[in-house]
Amino acid sequence: MSDHPSLMESCACLLPALLEQQAFVFCDLATAAAAQEVAADEPAIVAEVEFAGAATRGHCRLGAPLSLCREIAANVLGTDPGDAAADQSASDCLKEVANVVTGHVLTTHFGEDSQFVIAAPTVRTALPAEWHAALAEPGTEVYLAASQPVWLLIGFVANGSARGGAAGRSHDHG
Amino acid sequence: MAYNILIVDDSLTVRQVIARALSLAGINVGRVHQAENGQAGLAVLQTEWIDLVFCDLSMPVMDGVTMLQHMQADGLLNKLPVVIVTADGSKSKIDDLKSMGVRAYMRKPFTPEQLRDVVNQCMGASNE
Numbered sequence: 641m642s643d644h645p646s647l648m649e650s651c652a653c654l655l656p657a658l659l660e661q662q663a664f665v666f667c668d669l670a671t672a673a674a675a676q677e678v679a680a681d682e683p684a685i686v687a688e689v690e691f692a693g694a695a696t697r698g699h700c701r702l703g704a705p706l707s708l709c710r711e712i713a714a715n716v717l718g719t720d721p722g723d724a725a726a727d728q729s730a731s732d733c734l735k736e737v738a739n740v741v742t743g744h745v746l747t748t749h750f751g752e753d754s755q756f757v758i759a760a761p762t763v764r765t766a767l768p769a770e771w772h773a774a775l776a777e778p779g780t781e782v783y784l785a786a787s788q789p790v791w792l793l794i795g796f797v798a799n800g801s802a803r804g805g806a807a808g809r810s811h812d813h814g
Numbered sequence: 815m816a817y818n819i820l821i822v823d824d825s826l827t828v829r830q831v832i833a834r835a836l837s838l839a840g841i842n843v844g845r846v847h848q849a850e851n852g853q854a855g856l857a858v859l860q861t862e863w864i865d866l867v868f869c870d871l872s873m874p875v876m877d878g879v880t881m882l883q884h885m886q887a888d889g890l891l892n893k894l895p896v897v898i899v900t901a902d903g904s905k906s907k908i909d910d911l912k913s914m915g916v917r918a919y920m921r922k923p924f925t926p927e928q929l930r931d932v933v934n935q936c937m938g939a940s941n942e
Contacts, residue, residue: 662923717830732827739825740922743901752905760824760872 663715667785672776675789684771687738698796702738735761816844822855823870839930852881895936
């Protein structure tokens with residue numbers, strides 16, 4: 641049994657704090673049902689970061705509707721909402737948020753003495769039906785930011801195991 | 815004195831955020847050069863006078879550690895101050911980087927004030 645805090649405890653406050661620091665966007669934990677109620681019929685951007693340590697590997701997946709990603713990008717870049725440069729940076733900006741969240745989750749959960757290789761983030765577009773369903777996936781933490789859903793899924797597995805999707809399956813040191 | 819800065823990061827967003835933070839921090843900046851990976855960063859260093867480098871770790875083509883190794887092997891570049899900008903908070907990794915000549919480390923996200931402190935630490939000057 642691990643001495644570390646549970647993964648959910650590690651993550652629950654991190655994303656709101658980091659989004660506030662990086663993008664001046666305030667978000668709160670929510671239920672999947674509440675998020676699905678306000679989920680708009682628009683595509684979403686999903687950023688994923690893989691990481692590997694000596695004993696553990698895993699991934700961090702962060703998703704948000706396109707319009708919220710554009711708002712986050714405008715805030716990060718200090719431009720006005722609707723600015724063309726911010727719109728073009730929406731994917732890149734979510735990748736960066738996912739990268740920062742991953743780094744902080746790993747340190748918070750495994751401690752500053754652990755060492756992980758964090759891969760460059762990747763990004764893709766998700767259609768409404770896909771991401772609306774993702775909000776209710778087991779292990780997914782759902783938040784509301786500017787009345788829009790943001791979701792975070794972090795999966796850890798011990799090296800040598802098959803990759804698992806649910807968060808907190810293995811908590812050994814990296 | 816105006817500093818010529820090189821920002822090496824595969825994310826255009828991060829490069830823009832650092833450039834903007836330098837301005838917000840009131841740092842006297844000359845030219846800001848940008849490169850999307852270590853190889854492109856080294857190419858800039860061969861042709862431009864640079865006073866300070868901000869560098870990411872994880873990048874395609876050539877990562878930050880490899881770029882640092884090339885700089886360490888170059889008699890003209892091995893004294894150039896390098897600040898690593900990363901989300902990674904591993905102490906042992908930071909210690910490893912400092913042993914490779916990295917002058918400072920800045921963890922994302924950062925404020926313009928933190929950036930100013932790091933620049934002052936590296937350049938030994940007050941930008942207030």
